[in-house]
Amino acid sequence: xxxxxxxxxxxxxxxxxxxxxxxxxxxxxxxxxxxxxxxxxxxxxxxxxxxxxxxxxxxxxxxxxxxxxxxxxxxxxxxxxxxxxxxxxxxxxxxxxxxxxxxxxxxxxxxxxxxxxxxxxxxxxxxxxxxxxxxxxxxxxxxxxxxxxxxxxxxxxxxxxxxxxxxxxxxxxxxxxxxxxxxxxxxxxxxxxxxxxxxxxxxxxxxxxxxxxxxxxxxxxxxxxxxxxxxxxxxxxxxxxxxxxxxxxxxxxxxxxxxxxxxxxxxxxxxxxxxxxxxxxxxxxxxxxxxx
Numbered sequence: 001x002x003x004x005x006x007x008x009x010x011x012x013x014x015x016x017x018x019x020x021x022x023x024x025x026x027x028x029x030x031x032x033x034x035x036x037x038x039x040x041x042x043x044x045x046x047x048x049x050x051x052x053x054x055x056x057x058x059x060x061x062x063x064x065x066x067x068x069x070x071x072x073x074x075x076x077x078x079x080x081x082x083x084x085x086x087x088x089x090x091x092x093x094x095x096x097x098x099x100x101x102x103x104x105x106x107x108x109x110x111x112x113x114x115x116x117x118x119x120x121x122x123x124x125x126x127x128x129x130x131x132x133x134x135x136x137x138x139x140x141x142x143x144x145x146x147x148x149x150x151x152x153x154x155x156x157x158x159x160x161x162x163x164x165x166x167x168x169x170x171x172x173x174x175x176x177x178x179x180x181x182x183x184x185x186x187x188x189x190x191x192x193x194x195x196x197x198x199x200x201x202x203x204x205x206x207x208x209x210x211x212x213x214x215x216x217x218x219x220x221x222x223x224x225x226x227x228x229x230x231x232x233x234x235x236x237x238x239x240x241x242x243x244x245x246x247x248x249x250x251x252x253x254x255x256x257x258x259x260x261x262x263x264x265x266x267x268x269x270x271x272x273x274x275x276x277x278x279x280x281x282x283x284x285x286x287x288x289x290x291x292x
Contacts, residue, residue: 041265048072048262055257072258076249081236082263085244089267092154092240093222096161100218101211103162104169109199111170112177113185123174130167134227137163145232156232157240161222168221169214176210177203212278220271241267 047055049068054060076082110116111123141160150156180203188198204211229243236248245263249256 041268044261044265044268048258048265050258052258072256073262075256076259076262076266080248080259081239081244082241082266084237085239085241086266088154088238089223089240089242090270092157092161093219095158096165096222097215097218099158100162100165100169101215103166104173104214105199105204105211107166107170108173108177109203112174113182113203114195123171126167127171130164130171132164134164134225138227138231141228142231151232152234152238154238157225157229160228160232161225165218165221169218172214172217173207173210176207176213180206216274216278219274223267223271 046063046065049070049072050065051067051069051071054066060066107126111119111126138160141163145151145156145160150159184202184206185198188202193201224242225240226242226246229240230247233239233243236244239247241263245260245267249260249263
């Protein structure tokens with residue numbers, strides 16, 4: 001009887017294996033997803049190599065380039081401070097991410113593994129701190145930056161970015177640490193290991209996917225941050241890519257679209273490459289950790 005039921009179930013689901021059903025359930029949604037994902041990059045590429053005559057013309061195909069040019073890219077790289085903006089963004093993002101991860105690891109471990117009174121409330125408070133809009137935080141932060149004499153320096157951003165990176169990384173690592181079996185720590189404590197040794201030799205090696213996931217998120221948030229960079233930086237040579245591209249390539253009501261798109265393209269490629277290299281660790285860090 002069970003064999004017949006299995007046969008009926010197999011025959012009943014066989015329609016999903018037809019070519020038509022695969023097109024409807026797999027190929028068509030995948031094609032739409034790929035189109036939506038890649039079209040912005042395609043638009044930035046064709047706009048960055050399209051001459052001004054074609055950009056301003058209402059004739060022709062807006063989705064194609066007839067006479068490509070490198071004029072806009074040359075202007076971006078050699079007539080603006082874009083290389084310096086890119087270097088500033090890399091330094092600020094990397095340092096802010098490292099500092100935030102170091103603080104988040106200690107905070108997440110203390111909240112999840114030490115089990116002190118009120119730890120859950122502290123964890124909830126950290127998550128709620130991440131939800132505070134940057135437009136509210138930058139008012140008191142700007143006062144601190146001015147009093148410390150850090151205005152118009154990289155340190156102004158390096159010290160303010162962790163205010164929204166640490167809560168997010170802590171919340172993310174709390175969930176990852178929660179999935180690591182407590183028995184591993186108990187065995188280490190019985191053998192005489194200290195809490196720091198457990199964190200360094202057991203928890204962190206097992207948490208590499210979670211650390212990479214949190215690091216990618218923190219790096220992306222730092223790379224794309226706009227409000228703090230616009231508020232605390234005024235010199236062109238200290239600006240980051242998001243602020244420099246918008247403020248230096250828009251003159252009044254004149255938008256240099258070719259250079260703008262080239263700057264946006266070059267600014268988005270590092271993050272896309274970072275995600276592609278660590279996608280396996282990223283997915284693992286978002287789905288769970290050690291299986292008992």
